[in-house]
Amino acid sequence: MAYFNHAFRKCFLVDSVTTAAGATTTLGPGDLGVVDGSTWQVVANPAAVSPGAQTFLVVGSQHTVDTIGNNPGHGGYSESVKSKGIMGKYISKLWKSLDCAPAAATAEVALASDCVPCGSSIFLRMDVKGSPALRFLNHNAYAIGDSANVCCVDGQTHIDPAAALAEAGKQLLADPILAPFVREKVGGGIEITRTGLAAVVAPLGALVGGTGYDNGTYTDVPVSGGTGSGLTLDLTVSGGIVQATPTIACPGQGYAVSDVVTILVPGGTAGTPSTIAVATIADTASYTIAEVQGSGYVESTDPVTDGVSAKLQVEGAYVDTQFGNCSFDTRDHYEKEPVQIILSSLDETGEPCNDCGVASRTTGVMAQISGETVLRDLLMSERYMQMPYNQGNADSSRIREIEHSDDIVSAVDRSGRYVSLNLLHSVPRFNNPSGVFDNDQYLYTFYAVAGSAGETALDTLFGQIEALASVDAVLDTTDACGSPCTI
DSSP states (O other), X not given: OBSSSSOEEEEEEOSEEOOOOEEGGGOOBTEEEXXXXXXXXXXXXXXXXXXXXXXXXXXXXXXXXXXXXXXXXXXXXXXXXXXXXXXXXXXXXXXXXXXXXXXXXXXXXXXXXXXXXXXXXXEEEEEEESHHHHHHHSSOEEEEEEOTTOOOOTTOOBOOHHHHHHHHHHHHHTOTTTTTTEEEOTTOSEEEEXXXXXXXOSSOOOEEOOEEEOOEEEEEEEEXXXXXXXXXXXXXXXXXXEOXXXXXXXXXXXXXXXXXXXXXXSSEEEEEOEEEEOOOEESEEEEOHHHHHTTSOOOOSOHHHHTOEEEEEEEEOOOOOOOOGGGOOTTSOOOOSXXXXXXXXXXXXXXXXOSSOEEEEEOOXXXXXXXXXXXXXHHHHHHHTTOOOOOSSTTHHHHHHHHTTHHHHHHSOTTSBEXXXXXXXXXXXXXXXXXXXXXXXXXXXXXXETTXXXXXXXXXXXXXXXXXXXXXXXXXXXXXXXXXXXX
């Protein structure tokens, strides 16, 4: 058992692992070395260390100035950061925590071709829940949108479900309460499936770059020609030539494979027009709400015969306020929970409706081991070592500059993601007055930027430490990232 019911934790920021033998004073900021406990020299080959030898894990300090305000009475701030003495047989656990990419919450409602008879409306309710909503509004929020503005022509029996969803979605996304939390899905919030839609999808065919255009980046550039309508492209012009390969902004409809369309680049006078061939068409494509309600998609007047079905797709888009490094305070809030979104269908009385329309959603996932977390952990370790970090006062930023504590803040990318490798070590108390065998536990956490050379070097080092550790201390790398849950 441990004397306390927790381990003392110390954190290190690692940029590289040195294999150059020498004194610890040669370690630069973020440079990790394995130090021999008998010679206090950096070990050139950690794999050659004896399992019974005592070693120290030492990282060069981020502080490059040794005194506060050039006062020689306050020194030692550039001293390297050291672990306690470590012996392989007393290592009880080794593990790696991965950086995990964030994923926005999503929600969708799908309608079939016969879900919206003429003369009726669909009603959609969108709920926004979770910590972001509670902090921003002090309550969860919802709004209701409908398709009442979509009309039928003479003889039409059903409204195109894409048009109905676009109108209801437009109202929901324009709601001033919900707007900060949600947006239509990137790439198009309305997915349409229709017999013979013939929308242009990637990959595109052969491009003729043309000549004489003004250099720049252009979005939603229209085209002319072909058998369809509504296709627009995003593209870049360099040297007066359209560069390969434009991307599809709006897939349009009614095109045929091998159609060759002329790109109507705004700017300059084309000496040679730019053209591109249609290589792939599909009966399912994604459109923005604006495209469905504009010229990108022509709604069907007989959706049942045309086999039209559609989905409205939205995703979480809340962005927290973040202060810069100059005013950073460890008590600043940073979001640890993604916003959650729920879309549902209602009948005209406001009750949940399951007769037509299928709703589904996925939960959001926050990034794991963000720079915000790393910085706070490092500053806590600094405080244990009596390193100052002034905050909460009007002149705190000036004091931090004098005391050089800004060195730590500037060393961490607060918007980046990190991995951590962790070592749990026990220090036995052989001479314990209580007569009961006891030990103290120390947890050492080494942070490195995800995907960096520092991560690779740490992986190698911990593999070598695993070989020195006891049989039970196997490096655990099974901390896999979770995926959003479909509900």
